[in-house]
Amino acid sequence: MRLTPTRRQLDYLRDLGASKESAKELKLLGLSDHLSTRYARLADDVYTQNVALLKRRLGASALFALLSTAAYYGAYAFVAFQTISGRLSVGTLVFLAGALGGASGQHPTDLLDLLEHRRPGAFPDGFFWTSSRLNPR
Numbered sequence: 001m002r003l004t005p006t007r008r009q010l011d012y013l014r015d016l017g018a019s020k021e022s023a024k025e026l027k028l029l030g031l032s033d034h035l036s037t038r039y040a041r042l043a044d045d046v047y048t049q050n051v052a053l054l055k056r057r058l059g060a061s062a063l064f065a066l067l068s069t070a071a072y073y074g075a076y077a078f079v080a081f082q083t084i085s086g087r088l089s090v091g092t093l094v095f096l097a098g099a100l101g102g103a104s105g106q107h108p109t110d111l112l113d114l115l116e117h118r119r120p121g122a123f124p125d126g127f128f129w130t131s132s133r134l135n136p137r
Contacts, residue, residue: 010046017032
């Protein structure tokens, strides 16, 4: 989203520096060092922003994983406590433990799906670019 203009500049600079048509002008005007320096600076900016984004996503993923694990084992503890205190029968305990056990493989992927949106691109701007290209309005 914020990276789109920067990535466009990177694409432009890469195309400009690698095309046969612009090679003579770049050599004649001595712009190759300027273009490569500018490209390196922009690429470093993109890298820095991507690292910051990934760190935020890692923190959110860890928080959601911790939250879901705590809720999962908290549900087990609640059912066990209710059974020990006599509010639930042993049969209900077995039923609820089986239901919780069946859900054990499901909760981590649900939260990861929510965080990652299972999209084709690695970052949100890649996702929006891809979806807009596939579904033109």
